[in-house]
Structure formats: C-alpha cells, structure tokens
Amino acid sequence: MTTVVSPVSGKAVDLTYVPNESFASEVVGPGMAIDPVRAVGKAVAPIDGVVDELSPYQFTVHGDDGRGIRVYLGVDTNQLSGKGFHSLVRKGDRVKAGQPVAAWDVTAVESGGCSPIVPVVALHASAGSLDVRTTGPIVSGDALYDWW
Template sequence: MTTVLAPVEGEAVGLAAVPDPVFSAGMVGPGTAIDPLRGPGEALAPIAGKIMKLHPHAYVIVGDDGKGVLVHLGIDTVQLKGEGFELLASEGDRVAAGQPVVAWDPAVVEAGGRSPVCPVVALDALSGAVTGVTLGAVHAGDQLFEWA
C-alpha cells in the first residue's frame, strides 16, 4: 500500500472538478485534485522516490515499488514556459515524501486566466486501486489517498 500525500495546501475537490477532460475523465489515471490556496508556496513530493520527469509545471515521482505519481500544477500551465515556477529539485533526484520540488504561486497562474487546480494522479493504476481519497481542506503533506 502506497500512501500519497497532498503536494499543496488547499481544498481536495476530486478529479471531476478539473477543467480538463483528460484529467476529469480519469484518462491519465485515478486520483484527485486540489484547488490550492492562492499565494506563493511550494509543491511537495507526494511519495518518496526518484523524480523521473520534472517540468516547472508538472512532475512525476516513481517509488521503489514502481508506482508513479503525477503532480500537475494548474491546467494549461505548460503555456507559461516556466514563468512563475522555480525548480527546487532536479530530474533524477531521489526525494523523501513531503520534500519541496517546485516553488510557485497559484494566484499568478489564475491571474493569467488559467486554472490553478492541481491533479494528483496514480499513473497506470487500475480504477479501484486508489482508495481513501480525501475531500475538503488539506495541508501540504497530509494523506491524500492510498494506492493498493
């Protein structure tokens, strides 16, 4: 069982609330989404493992068990070309669960006309593999869901 932590503070709203059909339909994988607090902050590693992909707006961490978790900071944020994001780690780094990976400001994302909602997805997981999904207020580092 893998415990996936909330990478950011805010309101856990579920994937259906993500304004992107690929995420909201669960095509990327099961999980949830967090509507983050507006203001500067850090996005944390949801699990311990290796950073396999790291973009300013999104990252994938794969645990020693082979499970990969995607954190996507906002929707259509790839269009920002890294503006408003600061990498705090490097691709290939090993990170502890709860370790800061990216600094960003959801208010800046929103001011640019994009949704700052953050999908947190269990990659290549079966739909029933994710359980205990938290809804409502979460702090960064709180348990977000379990992955069997």
C-alpha cells in the first residue's frame, strides 16, 4: 500500500470536479483533486521517491515500488509559459512525502484564465485500487488516499 499525501492545502474533491474531461473521466488515471487555497504557496511531494518528470506546472514522483503519482498545478496551465511557477527541485532528485517541490501563485493561475484545481493522479493504477482517506478541507501533507 502507498499513502498519497495532498500536495497543497484546500478542499479535496473527486476528479469529476476537474474542468477537463481527461481528468474527470480518469483517462489519465484515478485519483483525487484539490481546490487550492487562493494564495502564493508551495506544492509538496505526494510520496517518497524520485522526481522523474518536472515542468513548471506539473511533476511526477515515482516511489521505490514503481508507483508513480503525477501532480498538475492547475488545468491548462501549460498556456502560462511558466509564469507564476518555480521549481524547487530538479529532475532526478529524491524527495520525501511533504517536501516542497514547486512554488506557485494560485491567483496568477486564475488571472491567466486557467483553473487552479490540482489533480493528483495515480499513474497506471487500476480502477478501484484507491481508498480515499478524506474529502473536504485538507492541509498540505495530510493523507489524501491509499493506493492498494
């Protein structure tokens, strides 16, 4: 089992609330989303592992068990060309769950015309393999779901 922690503070919601069909229908993978607190903040690693994909607006951490979690800092934020985002780690860095990985300005995302909602997706997970630990208010670093 892998416990996935929330990368940001806000409100934990089902992926169906993500304004993008690929996330809402779990084509990208199952998971949860966070409607973040509207502020400048940091996104943390959802699991212990290695950062093997990194851009200003998304990152993937793979654990030693091979399981990967991808975090998207907003939807369609690639259109912002990195404005409002700053990576705090490098690709290939080993991180611990709860360690800051990126800084971002949620209000800049919204003013740029993008949704700030944060999908937290279990890559290559099978349907029904996640056990949601919480919905509603959540603090960065708190348990979001378990992957069995």
